[in-house]
Amino acid sequence: MYKKGTGESLLKFINQTRIDEAERLLSEGVSVVEAAERAGFRDSSTFIRIFKKYTGVTPGQLKNGR
Numbered sequence: 001m002y003k004k005g006t007g008e009s010l011l012k013f014i015n016q017t018r019i020d021e022a023e024r025l026l027s028e029g030v031s032v033v034e035a036a037e038r039a040g041f042r043d044s045s046t047f048i049r050i051f052k053k054y055t056g057v058t059p060g061q062l063k064n065g066r
Contacts, residue, residue, distance in 0.1 A: 032059045
């Protein structure tokens with residue numbers, strides 16, 4: 001039903017929301033592992049893969065200003 005109403009999958013919406021939160025945390029200086037945990041990802045490797053898919057850069061690259 002969600003996809004019918006919005007045109008995108010519920011998982012994509014959830015992941016985008018988590019990535020947005022992780023970006024905010026990283027910009028505040030939180031570590032990549034902690035940002036992954038606080039944004040709701042089970043492990044940092046999954047977080048890094050999904051983060052790069054949605055943003056085009058790794059969390060470390062974003063944190064280091066690249």
